[in-house]
Amino acid sequence: MMVLKTVETSGNTKTKFDWLKWLLATFLLIAGLIANYVYNEQPWPLRLLAWLFLLGVIAGLVLQTYQGKQALIFIRESRMELRKVFWPTRQETIQTTFVIAIMVIILALVLWGVDSVLMWVIGWLTGQRG
Numbered sequence: 277m278m279v280l281k282t283v284e285t286s287g288n289t290k291t292k293f294d295w296l297k298w299l300l301a302t303f304l305l306i307a308g309l310i311a312n313y314v315y316n317e318q319p320w321p322l323r324l325l326a327w328l329f330l331l332g333v334i335a336g337l338v339l340q341t342y343q344g345k346q347a348l349i350f351i352r353e354s355r356m357e358l359r360k361v362f363w364p365t366r367q368e369t370i371q372t373t374f375v376i377a378i379m380v381i382i383l384a385l386v387l388w389g390v391d392s393v394l395m396w397v398i399g400w401l402t403g404q405r406g
Contacts, residue, residue, distance in 0.1 A: 294341040301334045 308330045312323060338344040364372070 291342075294343070297337055297341050301337045304330060304334050304337070 308327065312327070315323065339348060
């Protein structure tokens with residue numbers, strides 16, 4: 277009888293066969309690419325449905341691995357954090373955009389002025405301008 281060795285990491289178990297699941301997922305993806313090339317005369321909606329099914333199988337397989345479970349936990353926690361974000365109103369966004377545009381124009385004019393003065397000074401120091 278075969279016994280799976282597991283490693284306990286923060287509530288999730290990492291089996292030593294995760295590499296086999298990743299290998300199988302990679303094989304399925306490559307097989308799907310080859311099948312898509314071989315059966316390119318089939319209507320694209322049919323091939324699209326086959327791809328969606330295959331990607332669902334691959335995703336289900338990958339989510340059974342330790343890394344897949346960690347990615348799912350990360351996505352769930354990210355969604356919770358995203359709900360906590362304060363989103364500005366349309367009016368605040370327009371006002372902020374306007375202020376930034378004005379500041380960019382002012383800064384561009386200031387830099388143009390400083391560049392012009394420095395070019396004049398360099399020209400005067402090198403004797404190229406009289």
